[in-house]
Each structure stands twice: as C-alpha cells, then as structure tokens.
Amino acid sequence: MTTVTTSPASGPAALERGVRTPDGEKFIDGIAGTSVRMNGCSAAAYAALYANVDVITAYPIRPYTAIMMNLAQFIADGVLDAEYVTADGEHAQLSAAFGAASCGARAFTGSSGVGVTYAYEMYSIISGARIPVHMSIADRTLDPPGDFGSEHTDALCTRDMGWLLGWAATPQEVFDKSLIALAIGEDPRVLLPQMVVQDGYFVSHIAGKVDLPSAAAVDAYLPPYQLPFALDPRRPVSHGPQIHPEQGPPLQLERARAMEDAIPVIREKTDEFGAAFGRHYSHFVEEFMLDDAEIAIVISGGHSVTCRAAIMRLREQGIKVGMARLMWVRPFPSEDLRKALRGVKAVGVVETNLGLGGPSYGGILAPDVTTALYHMEGTRPLVTSFMAGLGGETVPVAEFDWMAGKLAAAVRNGRVEKAAHWVGFED
Amino acid sequence: MYHELTVWSRGIIMDKEARDIASCVASAARSLGYHAENVSDYIDDPDRTNCLVRRYARIGDEPILDRFVYENPTPDWIVLVEETIVKAVNFFRGTPDGSGVLVVNSARDPEYLVKFLPERMLAKLRKLVVVDAVDLAEQRGRSPWMFVRDLGELAYDRMSTEGASERLPVGMGIAAPLIGALVATTDELPIDKVAEVVADKDAMFRGAERHRVLEYRASGAAPVG
Amino acid sequence: MSVRGTRVPEHLRLPIAGVTPPPTEQDGQRLFPTGNFRFFRPVYKDKTPPCNNACPTGEQIQKYLDFVKHERFLDGYLTILEDNPMPSVTGRVCYHPCETACNRKDHDEPIGIRNVERYLGDYGLQLPENPIKAELPELGDKTVAIVGSGPGGLGCAYHLRRLGYRSVIFEAMSKPGGMLRGGIPHWHLPEEILDAEIAKLLDLGGIEIRCNTRMGEDVGWDELRNYDAAFLAVGQDVGRRLSVDGADLRGVGGALEFLREAGMGRPVKAGKRVLVIGGGNTASDAARSAVRIGGGTSTIVSLESADELLIVPEDLEQARDEGIEFKPNTSVVRFLGENGVLTGAVLCEARLEKDEHGNVVPQHVPGTEYEVSCDSVLIAIGQTQVLDWLPAELMERGLVKADEYGRAQGHVFVGGDVTRGPAMVVDALGDGKRAARNIDVVLRGEGLAPPPEVEVMPYERLNTAYFKHAPRIEAPMASPAERRRDQKVEVTLAYSKEQAVAESDRCMSCGVCNGCDNCYIVCPDVSVMRDTRENGHYSIRTTYCKGCLVCVQECPTGCLEKVPEMDFDEPEAVTRMETAFAPYDGAHAEQSAFTKGLIEEAIAASDAARRQSVNGSNGHAPAGSNGSRGATS
Known part of the structure; x- marks a missing residue:
C-alpha cells in the first residue's frame, strides 16, 4: 500500500511510490515473464495487484465477485497490502472509493449488472470532482431476466456520466487495459474515473493466456497516484461545496472538455504501453479486415472474438466484410470511426445492450455510431442496429453470418431493411 | 408602465413578509388589468435563518416575456424588510441610474441610513423611504427577531417557502405597513385597490401615512434604461 | 463536433x-463572507464587577483573583498595588465590602476575597525588593503635606509617589500608622506586619514621616499652606465621654485610649470583670483585648439590641467564641465606686432612639435598674477629634467639610474619619487614593471631574450554568483558648497556596472577560479570533460572524453583549456582497485559480518525470509529451 508521506508544509501531499510487501515482491518475481492461464476476473485482480492499489471497496455480485475474491486472497496471503472495505451496497462502495481516492489513495472498485446501476448517484459526483477512481465491471444483464450472463446495458447506462468507458475482449486485454486506464485517468491532464468492462462469463469466467510482466515494468509505466488537490489535514481544501449558480453552465462545459482532452492522452498511453510491454493496441478502433470492406460490423467487447472468426470464414466465401471494434465507448471515437469506416457501404452495430424506445428502436450504440458517421465527408454508409447477445446469451458465428447477409442486402438495395434487427427472430 | 420590485429579506424569520409584499403588489396590479408576475428566488430556497433572500414582482402594461428569469435584471422598486440589509448587499445591482425607490423597515432616520450607501449605489437612488413597520404592524408575537410571529407559527409558515400553500393571511405583520409605504411613495397603484388584497388593511394604511421620505434626486432626473 | x-x-x-x-485563520473563507447575515453583533464589553465597585480603593479584585487562579502571584500582587499600598493590612482588617457585594453570595457563598488579598500581601512582603520600585516615575519638585499617618495619609502618600510627588506626613504619635496601630489590636493586625508595610512604603523614597508632630502645637495651618497641596487625614482618635455619675472614677476609661496604649506597646491594665459600654466594633475590639490582657471576663453593654449591634458578623461570632458576654438593650445609669475606685455599675433596660440630628438618645425603662460589680469600664460610644487649629469655616458639626471631590479649600483635600465619622480602613485608603489623584489634577492646573459612570454586573446577567456550586473556603482560625492567651496571637490565620488558588477559582469574573475560551469553542462559524489566551484577547471576525449570538448566550461572565449592527457605521467591518452569493463578481473564479495552479504544477512534474525516464532509456524525449493536452482556452 502506498503511504502518504509528510511533505513540506507548502507543497501538496505527495504519495511515495507504492511499497509492496516482501511477499508481494517475491510473488510477482515468481510470475514475472511467465504466461498464466486465468479468467478475466483474475486478470483484473492481477492488474490491481501490479498497480499496488491502496483501497479496495467491495460488495458481492456475480460475475465480478471473483475479482474481489482474488484480491481478498492476495491480501490474506500477505501479497497485497491494501485496505479492503466491504460496503453495505454499491452506493456505499462507490462512495468509499470516492473518499479514498479524494484523500490520495489509489482506489479500486467494481460491480456487475444491477450493482452498477444501484451506485448510479455516485458516477456524476465522482467524475465532476475529477477523482480518478478505477472501476472494474464484469457485465451482467440487468433484471429481468435475472440471468448472470453478459449484456452491456449495465455499464452503458453510465456512459454519459463523465467516466472513461471501454470494453476488454480477453483476459490479457483486461489485464492490460486496466493498467492503461489507470495511467490515463490518473494523468494530471485528465483526472477522470475509469470503467474497464469485460463481458460477464464470456471474458470473466473463461480462461485465457495472460503474459505477466515484471513489477518494475509496471512501476515504470504507471507512476504513483498523485491527486493534486487531495484532502489532507495538513493542507485543507474543501471538495464539492455548492457553487455560484452562474458557474453551473461553465462547470459542465469544463467537464465536457475533460472528456475531449482525454483523447490525446489515451493515444499516448496506449502507445507507451505497446512500447513497454510489446502488446500494441489500437487507440480507439480496432480495424479488422476493413481495408477493402464493403460491409462492416461495429462491435464492442468479447463477442468480437467470435466476430473475427466469422469474418475470416465469410472472407473465404469472398464476402468483403470487416470489423471495427470500439476500444473506448467514452470518449466516443467519432473521428477514428469515420476514418476506419471510410469506403464501407453498410454498417451493422452489434448492440448486446438495450436501448428501449430509442431512435433505432434497437440498442444504445447505433445512434452514437450513426451520429459519428453522419458527419463523414463523402458518401456515408448505411447503418443498422443488430440486437444480439441479449439477456445474457451469446452471439454465435451463425448469427454473424446472418448479419452479414442483411448488410449485403442493404448494399444491394441501397437502403437498410430496418433500423434495428432482432437477430434470431427474423428470417 | 413597467416596474420590477425586488424585496430583500432574511431567510426563515422574515421570509413570509417578503413574499407577501411581492405577491400583494403583483396581485393588486393584476386586478387592475396590468400584466404581473410574482416569483420567489429559486436559488435562495430552501432558505437559511438570517441569510439574504429575495422575492420578486414585475408589473407592466405589456405581457412579460421572460417568464423564467427569476432574478429581476433591472429592479427600480426595492424593499428591505430588515434594516441591516442596507449595509449587506448591492441591492441596486442592475437598477437604472437615478431610478431606485428604496423602502426600508427601520426606526432610524433616512439620513442615517443613506450614509451606508457607497457612491455607486447612490448613483442609482431616487428616493429613500423609511417606515417603522415594526411599530406600525399589529404586534402578535414576543420575539423581536420574529417581529410579529411566534416560533410555533413560523414552523407552519416556513413550509410555504418552497411553495406549499399559505396557512396565514397574506399581507399581515410588518409586510402591511411596508406595502403601504411602497405604494404611497411610488404612486403607480391606487392604494384602495391594493388594500383589497392585503390582510391587515389598517396597518397598510398606517404605513402609507406614516413614513419618512428622503428625496435624493428629483423624479425622472436620470433617464431610465 | 467539439x-x-x-x-x-x-x-x-x-x-x-x-x-x-x-x-x-486571518481571512476565513473569502468566498461567502456571511457577516451580512447579522443584525446583532457580539461585542466584548467589560463591566465593573460588584466587588471592584464596592471597594473604596477600587481594587481590581476580579483581575487579581484570575491571576491567583493561574498561580501568577506576582501579577496578582502588582494588580493590588495599583490601588492599595498595603494588602497585608487590608487582607487582615478590612471589613470587605467586596465580599458583601460579591455576586457569588447569590449563587452559594461569597468569595473569600480578603483571605486571598492577605495571601498576596504576605507574598509581596516576602519579596526581596518592592516590584513597583523600578517602575516609579522620577520625583518632581512638588511636595504635598499630609496630616496623619493613618491609612488615609499613607494611602495618599503612596499614590502621590506613584505620580511623582514628594510628601511630608505629620504624625502626632510617636509611631506612624494612626488607627492601624492605635485602634486595631495586635491579634487582628500584628505589629510586625504593619511595620513591614510602612517600611515598604518608605522604601519607595520621597515620603517623609515626621512623628511626634502635633497640629496646632508643632505645625500650624499657615505653615501647611506653604506646601503645594495638603491632605488632611487626622482621623478621630478621641473617645466620646459618657456623662453619668461616676464617670470620673478610677477604673473608668475610654476604649479607644485603651486600645491605643496597647497598640503603642505601652503597658496597659484591664480588670478581671470588665464592662465595655457601646455596640460597635471598637467595643468588640476593646472587650476582646481586655480578656487577653486582664485574663478575666468582658461584658458588652449596649443600647442596641442583639440584632442592632454594629459589630461585623464574623467579629461578633469570634467574640462569642472567646466568651465575651453581651447585655443588649441595656444602659448605664451610673457607676459605683468606693474611695474613688470603680466597684460596679447600675444598669437598666433601655432601647436605642435617635433625635432628628441622628444623636443617640437612650430611652430607659423605669424600674428596671440593677447593680453589677466590675473593676474596669471601657467607654466605646463614639469618637471625635480636636480640630481647633483649623479655620472655623472649614468645619461643620465636628467634621471637616468637603466638596464632592474631597476638597476642603483650594489645594487642601481631606479624607478619612475626620470628614465622615468613624468608618473602615479601606474607606480611608480610598480617600487617600482619590485625594492623590485629585491633587495631581489640580497641580497640573486641570479641572476636577467626577469619575466616569460604571456599569456594575448583576448576578442575573451571568450564565450561572457554567459555575459549579462550591463552598467558600474559610480561613483557618486559632482556637479560642489559644487566642485568649496573649494579645499577640493572631485570630485569623492565612490561606495556604492551594486554598488561595482554589478560592480564587470560584470567582465568576462578573462581567469581565477572563479568557475562558468558551466563545472561541462554541462559535459555529470560526468567527471568534484568539490571539492569545490572555484576558480579553478575543476579537470577532465581523466579515464572517453571522450574528447567531451563541457566544453571547454562552458567555459565562456576561462580558459579551449583543449590539445592534446598525449602530456600527464603519464601512469596512462588513463586506457588502455584490450578489447574494459573492462579495464581488469573479470571487468564485478567483478561488479556482488555486486549484488550477495545483493541477498545472502536477502536469509539469509529470512531464518532467516522463522526460527524465525517456532520456534515461534512449535519450529521446517523446513527441508531444508536454503539449498534448489538447485545446484549452
């Protein structure tokens, strides 16, 4: 656990570089440089261990529970020295993480499904205060149907609350993205909370290979958490008093700016991560076989793995299909998406979320994608919404084949058949 | 004809008085066929004991277009329900030069009160009207802080600061003489007509008769707007 | 798009x-100066505590009790010396009007002020050097004549010295002290204490006492007027005579004369069965001295009933403890004797009546006469003075006339018993102080003015919830048997240090800030500023105080008062808000500069750290490491 050190009376409280326990050093030394098969929950917990978080606030809910279980085990084993706070609900869980991070502690929290929405009040408060809390979410469909499986609606509900929000598709990506998100969010140019999301079960509970780095490499990439305006009795500030009415509008403008200003830092930190660890991620949009594509799937999260497999097969059949995967949903990569989809004639957005009564009568993402593409120069692609992977169920390859068919038909017809297709319920 | 009335008062303990003054002026104007609007300052609510609160009325012969701008941008009638507000705030913010009619509830001389106004506020002042409303009002309570109400009544009454219905008559206590002094010295609304909407008519007429006026500059000496 | x-x-x-x-601490939070919430302002207004007001010398009793409470004895002693030169004397003999006035009597029991004063006085006498000596002003060229070296004369000389004047005191007796020596028995005021206090006084320089110098014989009125000013404090040391048959018998004498001889250390006799005629303190002192000297009994014969006796209560109680007998409502018809020597007296029942001038007219009850035997009679029915050396126009009814400033004529002032009749030591000391100050005024050529009105703090205005009930600590006493053994055995003994401190701690500091910190603690808005914990060192941060008056309500001493805010017309004490929420446009943004600064510092530090780490690895700074924040205005 990092410790707050006595700083000169005039300066802000400085946080010393995290000091790991001797057992923790030994443990990480033992796994550094190896590849370990672990599921997404473990990967998130390992990322927290490497990041040497100070305060963990927990409340159980499947499927993310395993993240907290792993962290609790690390603490019990003496591998991680962190405050582990069991809250009385997700609202308190987020509040405690907020408080801890406000005091200068690297705070780690997480949730799933209705747990994410129960904490809703806190999201705007935390981002408005510019406190870079880290939240690890394993998606779960909201109730009903009470399924444990993934649907992105839980995290997407918070998309406009001023948090950095992105999905990881594999356990390795969970590990990497957690560190990248911390590096971005804690950067003094950004100071925003982050949600790193993985699909429940599909990523959280299915093991994959994770390459584990040395502690020194992570330390070099992720500097110690330092909040410039931390609450510190030696240098008191007050957070969050009511402000002058006239200052409400400009404050909201500043918050909008903060999301925009994060964009170059996301690029920079993604590149730095690639340079340091050898795994190079796209900044915002992973482009898969898009160079000559006529039709494209826009997707986010774990189903992209199946999507990639489906595209390879369709390509073998001569269908010019590609995939654009959103690495971040907030800030939304409008510019990068336009670039990636230039020349594509029809785009289908795989939703895995519910946007009930929304503009497409489909999902949440399609209107965002459509808005971004509306401002494209030249010919704009057609856009439709594919309602798939809902209620906790998966999106099999066959459904991607079906979607490709619909997109190809749209290109042929010069128009989409529907604004939203409910995959599996139509011919 | 167009006037903006801003009534400054103290939260909780003298909130009703301010509300009554604004609402009586607005409803009297409305009954005379004018267009009128009467709003609380949403920002001041929920009010705190002693803090500055404002209540507004706007009256005119044209329809009032900006219905949701609650803070009067150019108030020319200003009532201070409590005298120390004289030194507390720039109640002439936005007032056109030389047009401000200032009505203060005080037992002191206008000459004493005017000393507190800095140059930039004196530039706005047309006349200062001082009415000893506490003396002229019907005394009903015991606490000098509550003026004419007891804490028990206040507890009911306070609910209406956020829009609940009034439990007490409108235009009572120190509000009544202050309305009287305002109406008498602005000479825009006929006092008998105003009396119809004021609960304590006697105290209102006492205020209309018994006040002291310091004519700081001749009426209309400075152009409005 | 952006x-x-x-x-x-x-x-x-x-x-x-x-x-x-x-x-x-200095400015509070400047964003929202809530001073304009206030219509009453808390103001520290020290009042006069009743003890201080009741003391004729104006001793600042609350102040020195506070010092003693904190064991700051030297400060306490110096505080007394500002008003009273001889606390060891008054600490023993004063009839303590302060304690009579003390508000604590309405709470439980009055503070034992005299005992604390005595503690401080004796503390002062132990000091190797008089601590005020170094602070005294240079002596000037003006000299004041003082007649009488009793408490009035000595007090006047002392205060004149503090003001830089010389004085010459004419004393008829062989030793200085006046009634302190000649009227107050040793068991009440030990001779060595009096001597030490006088020595301390003379050590200040500029004060000359000429003993055995009697006015009218050795010095005349005209000679007195050669001085720059004069103060007459000759007292009343001549006992009134009782005109009944047998008053000239041997064995009948004056109580005052008896006490004076004893006080001067000359041999005196008292019989085995002593009658003391009179109902005042002199009668009590004489009766009690008589049993010590003669070893017999004393009976106080008074016209006054038991309830009317003019003896102060604690003396009366002590007298009873010592076996003094009382015959109240009794008058002397005549004294009986054989061969010119007293053998007894005829007494009768009587009651006290007065004529229209206030003179005592005994009313005998006919047929109640009876005889008692006795071998000494001491008359204590009043006192007077021989003043035939004074111009007649200065006299009235045996006293020296004075105006409201104690001035008899020109630069001649008067004080003590000779101007008001028998009174307390502390009255004379107070007259001396007043005369010195008034002499200073007239010698500087200024006009005399009455002292400023004071506001005396009543018990009702204290917040008594803060004062835990605690019994008064009584001073220890010698046992009655021990007291009767010798007239040099002191009756009332001294407080220990612990007792003095504990008793001082009972003081409620009526109306005077004693730095208790209560206002500082209870203020919900951090608007009571405390520079030090010394008395009175608080101030109200008026730009922020909301006027909730919790401090006034919770002030134990009542020194905090609410004053209407509109009474204050200084413009800077309240910040006029430009809007209801800010003192000026942009106030909020000004505060944000602070946060902006913190963030910019952090960005600079992070950029520097990253540059250093990149330089350390490959010698190339990453592009855009310091400039990629994106557009900001």
Whole structure:
C-alpha cells in the first residue's frame, strides 16, 4: 500500500511510490515473464495487484465477485497490502472509493449488472470532482431476466456520466487495459474515473493466456497516484461545496472538455504501453479486415472474438466484410470511426445492450455510431442496429453470418431493411 | 408602465413578509388589468435563518416575456424588510441610474441610513423611504427577531417557502405597513385597490401615512434604461 | 463536433467542481463572507464587577483573583498595588465590602476575597525588593503635606509617589500608622506586619514621616499652606465621654485610649470583670483585648439590641467564641465606686432612639435598674477629634467639610474619619487614593471631574450554568483558648497556596472577560479570533460572524453583549456582497485559480518525470509529451 508521506508544509501531499510487501515482491518475481492461464476476473485482480492499489471497496455480485475474491486472497496471503472495505451496497462502495481516492489513495472498485446501476448517484459526483477512481465491471444483464450472463446495458447506462468507458475482449486485454486506464485517468491532464468492462462469463469466467510482466515494468509505466488537490489535514481544501449558480453552465462545459482532452492522452498511453510491454493496441478502433470492406460490423467487447472468426470464414466465401471494434465507448471515437469506416457501404452495430424506445428502436450504440458517421465527408454508409447477445446469451458465428447477409442486402438495395434487427427472430 | 420590485429579506424569520409584499403588489396590479408576475428566488430556497433572500414582482402594461428569469435584471422598486440589509448587499445591482425607490423597515432616520450607501449605489437612488413597520404592524408575537410571529407559527409558515400553500393571511405583520409605504411613495397603484388584497388593511394604511421620505434626486432626473 | 473554441469568461471559470482552498485563520473563507447575515453583533464589553465597585480603593479584585487562579502571584500582587499600598493590612482588617457585594453570595457563598488579598500581601512582603520600585516615575519638585499617618495619609502618600510627588506626613504619635496601630489590636493586625508595610512604603523614597508632630502645637495651618497641596487625614482618635455619675472614677476609661496604649506597646491594665459600654466594633475590639490582657471576663453593654449591634458578623461570632458576654438593650445609669475606685455599675433596660440630628438618645425603662460589680469600664460610644487649629469655616458639626471631590479649600483635600465619622480602613485608603489623584489634577492646573459612570454586573446577567456550586473556603482560625492567651496571637490565620488558588477559582469574573475560551469553542462559524489566551484577547471576525449570538448566550461572565449592527457605521467591518452569493463578481473564479495552479504544477512534474525516464532509456524525449493536452482556452 502506498503511504502518504509528510511533505513540506507548502507543497501538496505527495504519495511515495507504492511499497509492496516482501511477499508481494517475491510473488510477482515468481510470475514475472511467465504466461498464466486465468479468467478475466483474475486478470483484473492481477492488474490491481501490479498497480499496488491502496483501497479496495467491495460488495458481492456475480460475475465480478471473483475479482474481489482474488484480491481478498492476495491480501490474506500477505501479497497485497491494501485496505479492503466491504460496503453495505454499491452506493456505499462507490462512495468509499470516492473518499479514498479524494484523500490520495489509489482506489479500486467494481460491480456487475444491477450493482452498477444501484451506485448510479455516485458516477456524476465522482467524475465532476475529477477523482480518478478505477472501476472494474464484469457485465451482467440487468433484471429481468435475472440471468448472470453478459449484456452491456449495465455499464452503458453510465456512459454519459463523465467516466472513461471501454470494453476488454480477453483476459490479457483486461489485464492490460486496466493498467492503461489507470495511467490515463490518473494523468494530471485528465483526472477522470475509469470503467474497464469485460463481458460477464464470456471474458470473466473463461480462461485465457495472460503474459505477466515484471513489477518494475509496471512501476515504470504507471507512476504513483498523485491527486493534486487531495484532502489532507495538513493542507485543507474543501471538495464539492455548492457553487455560484452562474458557474453551473461553465462547470459542465469544463467537464465536457475533460472528456475531449482525454483523447490525446489515451493515444499516448496506449502507445507507451505497446512500447513497454510489446502488446500494441489500437487507440480507439480496432480495424479488422476493413481495408477493402464493403460491409462492416461495429462491435464492442468479447463477442468480437467470435466476430473475427466469422469474418475470416465469410472472407473465404469472398464476402468483403470487416470489423471495427470500439476500444473506448467514452470518449466516443467519432473521428477514428469515420476514418476506419471510410469506403464501407453498410454498417451493422452489434448492440448486446438495450436501448428501449430509442431512435433505432434497437440498442444504445447505433445512434452514437450513426451520429459519428453522419458527419463523414463523402458518401456515408448505411447503418443498422443488430440486437444480439441479449439477456445474457451469446452471439454465435451463425448469427454473424446472418448479419452479414442483411448488410449485403442493404448494399444491394441501397437502403437498410430496418433500423434495428432482432437477430434470431427474423428470417 | 413597467416596474420590477425586488424585496430583500432574511431567510426563515422574515421570509413570509417578503413574499407577501411581492405577491400583494403583483396581485393588486393584476386586478387592475396590468400584466404581473410574482416569483420567489429559486436559488435562495430552501432558505437559511438570517441569510439574504429575495422575492420578486414585475408589473407592466405589456405581457412579460421572460417568464423564467427569476432574478429581476433591472429592479427600480426595492424593499428591505430588515434594516441591516442596507449595509449587506448591492441591492441596486442592475437598477437604472437615478431610478431606485428604496423602502426600508427601520426606526432610524433616512439620513442615517443613506450614509451606508457607497457612491455607486447612490448613483442609482431616487428616493429613500423609511417606515417603522415594526411599530406600525399589529404586534402578535414576543420575539423581536420574529417581529410579529411566534416560533410555533413560523414552523407552519416556513413550509410555504418552497411553495406549499399559505396557512396565514397574506399581507399581515410588518409586510402591511411596508406595502403601504411602497405604494404611497411610488404612486403607480391606487392604494384602495391594493388594500383589497392585503390582510391587515389598517396597518397598510398606517404605513402609507406614516413614513419618512428622503428625496435624493428629483423624479425622472436620470433617464431610465 | 467539439466544444473546442467555446470560451468561459474568466470570472466564471472553475476547473474542478467546488475544490476551494482552505479558509485562513486571518481571512476565513473569502468566498461567502456571511457577516451580512447579522443584525446583532457580539461585542466584548467589560463591566465593573460588584466587588471592584464596592471597594473604596477600587481594587481590581476580579483581575487579581484570575491571576491567583493561574498561580501568577506576582501579577496578582502588582494588580493590588495599583490601588492599595498595603494588602497585608487590608487582607487582615478590612471589613470587605467586596465580599458583601460579591455576586457569588447569590449563587452559594461569597468569595473569600480578603483571605486571598492577605495571601498576596504576605507574598509581596516576602519579596526581596518592592516590584513597583523600578517602575516609579522620577520625583518632581512638588511636595504635598499630609496630616496623619493613618491609612488615609499613607494611602495618599503612596499614590502621590506613584505620580511623582514628594510628601511630608505629620504624625502626632510617636509611631506612624494612626488607627492601624492605635485602634486595631495586635491579634487582628500584628505589629510586625504593619511595620513591614510602612517600611515598604518608605522604601519607595520621597515620603517623609515626621512623628511626634502635633497640629496646632508643632505645625500650624499657615505653615501647611506653604506646601503645594495638603491632605488632611487626622482621623478621630478621641473617645466620646459618657456623662453619668461616676464617670470620673478610677477604673473608668475610654476604649479607644485603651486600645491605643496597647497598640503603642505601652503597658496597659484591664480588670478581671470588665464592662465595655457601646455596640460597635471598637467595643468588640476593646472587650476582646481586655480578656487577653486582664485574663478575666468582658461584658458588652449596649443600647442596641442583639440584632442592632454594629459589630461585623464574623467579629461578633469570634467574640462569642472567646466568651465575651453581651447585655443588649441595656444602659448605664451610673457607676459605683468606693474611695474613688470603680466597684460596679447600675444598669437598666433601655432601647436605642435617635433625635432628628441622628444623636443617640437612650430611652430607659423605669424600674428596671440593677447593680453589677466590675473593676474596669471601657467607654466605646463614639469618637471625635480636636480640630481647633483649623479655620472655623472649614468645619461643620465636628467634621471637616468637603466638596464632592474631597476638597476642603483650594489645594487642601481631606479624607478619612475626620470628614465622615468613624468608618473602615479601606474607606480611608480610598480617600487617600482619590485625594492623590485629585491633587495631581489640580497641580497640573486641570479641572476636577467626577469619575466616569460604571456599569456594575448583576448576578442575573451571568450564565450561572457554567459555575459549579462550591463552598467558600474559610480561613483557618486559632482556637479560642489559644487566642485568649496573649494579645499577640493572631485570630485569623492565612490561606495556604492551594486554598488561595482554589478560592480564587470560584470567582465568576462578573462581567469581565477572563479568557475562558468558551466563545472561541462554541462559535459555529470560526468567527471568534484568539490571539492569545490572555484576558480579553478575543476579537470577532465581523466579515464572517453571522450574528447567531451563541457566544453571547454562552458567555459565562456576561462580558459579551449583543449590539445592534446598525449602530456600527464603519464601512469596512462588513463586506457588502455584490450578489447574494459573492462579495464581488469573479470571487468564485478567483478561488479556482488555486486549484488550477495545483493541477498545472502536477502536469509539469509529470512531464518532467516522463522526460527524465525517456532520456534515461534512449535519450529521446517523446513527441508531444508536454503539449498534448489538447485545446484549452
């Protein structure tokens, strides 16, 4: 656990570089440089261990529970020295993480499904205060149907609350993205909370290979958490008093700016991560076989793995299909998406979320994608919404084949058949 | 004809008085066929004991277009329900030069009160009207802080600061003489007509008769707007 | 597609929601100076405690009790010396009007002020050097004549010395002290204490006492008037005679004369069965001295009933403890004797009546006469003075006339018993102080003015909830048997240090700030400023105090008062808000500069760290490491 050190009376409280326990050093030394098969929950917990978080606030809910279980085990084993706070609900869980991070502690929290929405009040408060809390979410469909499986609606509900929000598709990506998100969010140019999301079960509970780095490499990439305006009795500030009415509008403008200003830092930190660890991620949009594509799937999260497999097969059949995967949903990569989809004639957005009564009568993402593409120069692609992977169920390859068919038909017809297709319920 | 009335008062303990003054002026104007609007300052609510609160009325012969701008941008009638507000705030913010009619509830001389106004506020002042409303009002309570109400009544009454219905008559206590002094010295609304909407008519007429006026500059000496 | 290019006016900028810098002790938080909530302002207004007001010398009793409470004895002693030169004397003999006036009597029991005063006085006598000596002004060229070296004369000389004047005191007796020596028995005021206090006084320099110098014989009125000013404090040391048959018998004498002989250390006799005629303190002192000297019994014969006796209560109680007998409502018809020597007296029942001038007219009850035997009679029915050396126009009914300033004529002032009749030592000391100050005024050529009106703090205005009931600590006493053994055995003994401190701690500091910190603690708005914990060193941060008056309500001493805010017309004490929420446009944004600064420092530090780490690995700074924040206005 990092410790707050006595700083000169005039300066802000400085946080010393995290000091790991001797057992923790030994443990990480033992796994550094190896590849370990672990599921997404473990990967998130390992990322927290490497990041040497100070305060963990927990409340159980499947499927993310395993993240907290792993962290609790690390603490019990003496591998991680962190405050582990069991809250009385997700609202308190987020509040405690907020408080801890406000005091200068690297705070780690997480949730799933209705747990994410129960904490809703806190999201705007935390981002408005510019406190870079880290939240690890394993998606779960909201109730009903009470399924444990993934649907992105839980995290997407918070998309406009001023948090950095992105999905990881594999356990390795969970590990990497957690560190990248911390590096971005804690950067003094950004100071925003982050949600790193993985699909429940599909990523959280299915093991994959994770390459584990040395502690020194992570330390070099992720500097110690330092909040410039931390609450510190030696240098008191007050957070969050009511402000002058006239200052409400400009404050909201500043918050909008903060999301925009994060964009170059996301690029920079993604590149730095690639340079340091050898795994190079796209900044915002992973482009898969898009160079000559006529039709494209826009997707986010774990189903992209199946999507990639489906595209390879369709390509073998001569269908010019590609995939654009959103690495971040907030800030939304409008510019990068336009670039990636230039020349594509029809785009289908795989939703895995519910946007009930929304503009497409489909999902949440399609209107965002459509808005971004509306401002494209030249010919704009057609856009439709594919309602798939809902209620906790998966999106099999066959459904991607079906979607490709619909997109190809749209290109042929010069128009989409529907604004939203409910995959599996139509011919 | 167009006037903006801003009534400054103290939260909780003298909130009703301010509300009554604004609402009586607005409803009297409305009954005379004018267009009128009467709003609380949403920002001041929920009010705190002693803090500055404002209540507004706007009256005119044209329809009032900006219905949701609650803070009067150019108030020319200003009532201070409590005298120390004289030194507390720039109640002439936005007032056109030389047009401000200032009505203060005080037992002191206008000459004493005017000393507190800095140059930039004196530039706005047309006349200062001082009415000893506490003396002229019907005394009903015991606490000098509550003026004419007891804490028990206040507890009911306070609910209406956020829009609940009034439990007490409108235009009572120190509000009544202050309305009287305002109406008498602005000479825009006929006092008998105003009396119809004021609960304590006697105290209102006492205020209309018994006040002291310091004519700081001749009426209309400075152009409005 | 972007918010870039949108401008926020500087006065509305706020980069982080509501992060504001800390309020400072000096300025509070400047964002929202809530002083304008206030219609009453708390004001520290020290009043006069009743003890202080009742003391003729104006001793600042509350102040020295507070010092003693904190064991600051030297400060306490110096405080007394500002008003009273001889606390060891008054600490023993004063009839303590202060304690009579003490508000604590309405709470439980009055403070034992005299005992604390005595503690401080004796503390002062132990000091190797009089601590005020170094602070005295240079002596000037003016000299004041003082007649009488009793408490009035000595007090006047002392205060004149503090003001830089010389004085010459004419004393008829062989030793200085006046009634302190000649009227107050040793068991009440030990001779060595009196001597030490007088020595301390003379050590200040500039004071000359000429003993055995009687007015009218050795010095005349005209000679007195050669001085720059004069103060007459000759007292009343001549006992009134009782005109009944047998008053000239041997064995009948004056109580005052008896006490004076004893006080001067000359041999005196008292019989085995002593009658003391009179109902006042002199009668009591004489009766009690007589049993010590003669070893017999004393009976106080008084016209006054038991309830009317003019003896102070504690003396009366002590007299009873010592076996003094009382015959109240009794008058002397005549004294009986054989061969010119007293053998007894005829007494009768009587009651006290007075004529229209206030003179005592005994009313005998006929047929109640009876005889008692006795071998000594001491008359204590009043006192007077021989003043035939004074111009007749200065006299009235045996006293020296004076105006409201104690002035008899020109630069001649008068004080003590000779101007008002028998009174307390502390009255004479107070007259001396007043005369010295008034002499200073007239010698500087200024006009005399009455002292300023004072506001005396009543018990009702204290917040008595703060004062735990605690019994008065009584001074220890010698046992009655021990007292009767010798007239040098002191009756009332001294407080220990612990007792003096504990008794002083009972003081409620009526109306005077004693730095208790209560206001500082209870203020919900951090608007009571405390520079030190010394008395009176608080101030109200008027730009921020909301006027909730919790401090006034909770002030134990009542020194804090509410004053209407509109009574204060200084413009800077309240910040006029430009809007209902800010003292000026942009106030909020000004505070945000603080946060902006913190963030910019952090960005600079992070950039520097990253540059260093990149340089360390490959010698190339990464592009855009310091400039990629994106557009900001």
